[in-house]
Amino acid sequence: MSRRPGTLLFVAELAQQETWPRQQLLDLQRRRLKAFVEKAVKESPYYRDIAAKLGRRITRLQDFPVLTKSILVAEYDRLLTDPMLSRAVIEKHLSEQGSGRELLLKYHVVPSGGFSGLRAMMVYDRTTRMIGVANMLRWLQRMGVSETTRVVGIGAATMIHVSNQVFLELRKTRPDAPALDVTMPIPELVAALNRYQPEVLITYPSILRELALEQLAGRLAIAPRCCSSLSEMLAPEVRRLAFEAWKAPIIDTYATTETGMIGTDCPEAAGIHLLEQLMIVEIVDENYRPVPNGTVGERMLVTPLFNPVLPLIRYEITDRVALATEPCRCGRPQWRLASIQGRREEMLDLPAKDGGILRIPPVHFRDPLLLNPGLRQYQIEARPDGLHIRVVLGADAGEPATALASLRGALLQALDQAGAKPAVTIEAVDKIERIGSSGKARLVARSH
Numbered sequence: 001m002s003r004r005p006g007t008l009l010f011v012a013e014l015a016q017q018e019t020w021p022r023q024q025l026l027d028l029q030r031r032r033l034k035a036f037v038e039k040a041v042k043e044s045p046y047y048r049d050i051a052a053k054l055g056r057r058i059t060r061l062q063d064f065p066v067l068t069k070s071i072l073v074a075e076y077d078r079l080l081t082d083p084m085l086s087r088a089v090i091e092k093h094l095s096e097q098g099s100g101r102e103l104l105l106k107y108h109v110v111p112s113g114g115f116s117g118l119r120a121m122m123v124y125d126r127t128t129r130m131i132g133v134a135n136m137l138r139w140l141q142r143m144g145v146s147e148t149t150r151v152v153g154i155g156a157a158t159m160i161h162v163s164n165q166v167f168l169e170l171r172k173t174r175p176d177a178p179a180l181d182v183t184m185p186i187p188e189l190v191a192a193l194n195r196y197q198p199e200v201l202i203t204y205p206s207i208l209r210e211l212a213l214e215q216l217a218g219r220l221a222i223a224p225r226c227c228s229s230l231s232e233m234l235a236p237e238v239r240r241l242a243f244e245a246w247k248a249p250i251i252d253t254y255a256t257t258e259t260g261m262i263g264t265d266c267p268e269a270a271g272i273h274l275l276e277q278l279m280i281v282e283i284v285d286e287n288y289r290p291v292p293n294g295t296v297g298e299r300m301l302v303t304p305l306f307n308p309v310l311p312l313i314r315y316e317i318t319d320r321v322a323l324a325t326e327p328c329r330c331g332r333p334q335w336r337l338a339s340i341q342g343r344r345e346e347m348l349d350l351p352a353k354d355g356g357i358l359r360i361p362p363v364h365f366r367d368p369l370l371l372n373p374g375l376r377q378y379q380i381e382a383r384p385d386g387l388h389i390r391v392v393l394g395a396d397a398g399e400p401a402t403a404l405a406s407l408r409g410a411l412l413q414a415l416d417q418a419g420a421k422p423a424v425t426i427e428a429v430d431k432i433e434r435i436g437s438s439g440k441a442r443l444v445a446r447s448h
Helices: 005-017 022-043 045-054 069-074 087-097 126-142 162-172 186-196 205-216 236-246 400-418
Strands: 107-112 120-125 151-155 200-203 226-229 250-256 260-264 272-274 279-284 299-304 315-317 319-323 336-343 348-351 357-360 375-383 386-393 424-428 444-446
Touching: 005 126, 022 045, 069 120, 087 107, 087 120, 107 126, 120 126, 126 250, 126 260, 151 162, 151 186, 186 205, 200 205, 205 226, 205 236, 205 375, 226 236, 236 250, 250 272, 279 319, 299 319, 348 375, 348 386, 386 400, 400 424
Parallel strands: 151 200, 200 226, 226 250, 375 444, 386 424
Antiparallel strands: 107 120, 250 260, 260 272, 272 336, 279 299, 299 315, 319 336, 348 357, 375 386
């Protein structure tokens, strides 16, 4: 990672802000929001038009309309604040130079696809990029990572995805660290980790679970003092399994390509502390009305306050999350997400036992799957006639037919407790494909 003086200054500021009184943090947030909105309205044609339509000076964040991914894609050129930038210029740069080279000698570009499949390009200037790097350095600092710490990151296979770029930077100061990615076969990952013996392991929760099972089975023999997860939702069951395997704390992170890092765990593991000095997060219902703390919202609206090149105001992320109802025991002033229940698009409409349709998230019946050590990976396909579950079984699963019957029975019991009564089929497959360049595991697939 870059150790330029400016980056280190941002790291020091982030560390200091974690000791501030909460009101001081919110005052900083308000000042940054005011400056950010004024610049966006002045320099972005999209936001200039919005201000003109309102016919008055904007004084509240809620005066702005929600910015969805589809609007971001459709209004991309008008959202940009530098007239030298456009979709055509950025696409040409990506096709000729890739995301590893600066555009116009000052901009960093990262494509974004994610769950929606809509493609946009995130553009950062050097200061914004520096803040992003500082967030990552502070995250590593909390895990006790120094220049000499043996760290392994297992992320996306290509530089299109941010995790690949982060781990590439880590390897620059660790030339003996293996270059690993989530598409590699598990035996290959196990062999590389056994050779390197990392002190800190960072990867997707789906890979963390498989490696924990390999450790418990005796094929993997490493002793990390800390693990961290990123890119996918970390289920409590995976956290418990990883702790059982290594007796090491698991630090979760929450980020998107569009917003950068949204927050991280603290040692209390009581939820994701939001980086409120750098962004504003609103939790809202399906009609975009704010929900009380402790209530799971249908959407999250994020306003990053540090990217003036492509300003995103009230940007919609369809994760279903809930804010905590009380401060964290760790004493940090940033409020936190008490729960993350996955994407709104993953919600399943299932036949209810008493008639009608019941809408539930997959989190309600993941326990029978994640707690089964013989299961390595799973995917839920929502079909018109019910649920079809694909599973990858490990060598220790036993006789496949028996294992599948046991899993199906546990699923039906969990669904019954949730009040649903869908048809359920289950099959064993050799492999479940990961999503595009990110390599994330897709939990829910849909068939029409």
